[in-house]
Amino acid sequence: MPVLELVNLSKTFGTKTVVQPTNFSIQKGEVVSVIGPSGAGKSSLLRMINLLEIPSSGQIILDDKPVSYALNRAHQLTFLSKFRLSKFRSKVGMVFQHFNLWEHKTVLDNIIEGPIKVNKKSKREATRHAEELLARVGLLEKKNDYPGMLSGGQQQRVAITRALAMEPSVLLFDEPTSSLDPELVGEVLQMMTKLAEDGMTMIVVTHEMRFARQVSDRVLYMEEGRIVAEGTPEVIFESRDNPRLTRFFSSLHG
Ligand SMILES: Nc1ncnc2c1ncn2[C@@H]1O[C@H](COP(=O)(O)OP(=O)(O)OP(=O)(O)O)[C@@H](O)[C@H]1O
Numbered sequence: 001m002p003v004l005e006l007v008n009l010s011k012t013f014g015t016k017t018v019v020q021p022t023n024f025s026i027q028k029g030e031v032v033s034v035i036g037p038s039g040a041g042k043s044s045l046l047r048m049i050n051l052l053e054i055p056s057s058g059q060i061i062l063d064d065k066p067v068s069y070a071l072n073r074a075h076q077l078t079f080l081s082k083f084r085l086s087k088f089r090s091k092v093g094m095v096f097q098h099f100n101l102w103e104h105k106t107v108l109d110n111i112i113e114g115p116i117k118v119n120k121k122s123k124r125e126a127t128r129h130a131e132e133l134l135a136r137v138g139l140l141e142k143k144n145d146y147p148g149m150l151s152g153g154q155q156q157r158v159a160i161t162r163a164l165a166m167e168p169s170v171l172l173f174d175e176p177t178s179s180l181d182p183e184l185v186g187e188v189l190q191m192m193t194k195l196a197e198d199g200m201t202m203i204v205v206t207h208e209m210r211f212a213r214q215v216s217d218r219v220l221y222m223e224e225g226r227i228v229a230e231g232t233p234e235v236i237f238e239s240r241d242n243p244r245l246t247r248f249f250s251s252l253h254g
């Protein structure tokens with residue numbers, strides 16, 4: 001049974017379709033990287049999975065349950081109450097390029113807020129779990145710091161920890177290392193690699209080709225709102241007969 005399934009999911013802004021009707025599914029424990037040129041629709045696809053962007057058509061099926069929502073005339077989500085929306089988002093964790101931590105909350109408070117408010121954990125239980133997760137990534141001593149006191153790499157690792165604390169079914173990453181100084185990229189990729197090895201189900205939009213190649217089970221190549229190639233890293237990275245892929249890879253090296 002797939003953890004997540006997209007059925008003909010599409011997104012149109014005005015008259016421009018930025019994600020063509022897309023079908024996709026991911027199995028438990030699978031790691032899928034999404035690559036492709038700027039403007040291909042990678043972020044739009046990811047944001048729809050989390051309902052940060054409302055799909056123009058199609059369906060999202062999470063843990064075998066169709067995600068139901070409706071829009072009012074102002075195109076706001078209505079059918080899902082705010083709580084149910086946050087509950088859905090807790091199952092589909094998202095890690096952003098710019099971390100999106102709450103600056104006025106400590107590391108610990110950033111992590112326990114969701115488990116307490118959405119997952120209805122007690123503060124004690126949420127704190128215990130958060131401390132365990134922080135210890136695992138060597139950030140326990142930072143628990144009372146504010147995000148601004150941490151390096152970018154540490155902030156991103158806290159953001160990933162915050163997503164993990166919700167015990168998501170699938171974790172989405174949108175270029176999680178793109179805003180980091182080069183020397184800080186490694187620690188974040190290392191944490192993501194460990195998560196992948198531990199069996200987390202992950203969809204990762206990335207420009208880190210080495211990560212896509214070495215860590216993913218499957219790679220999707222998007223262009224102009226479509227998945228135009230899909231396969232194991234070997235198939236995608238060693239493809240010589242797909243001119244679009246060849247062009248994309250040579251643009252990276254140029
Ligand atoms: N809110 C919006 N309104 C109108 N057009 C949008 C909106 N968001 C994205 N687009 C357009 O959708 C297309 C796909 O954008 P998207 O951000 O999904 O691409 P991407 O593959 O993530 O690119 P990048 O690698 O630069 O992050 C682009 O042409 C973009 O201009």
Ligand SMILES: [Mg+2]
Pocket residue numbers: 042043044
């Ligand atoms: Mg993007």
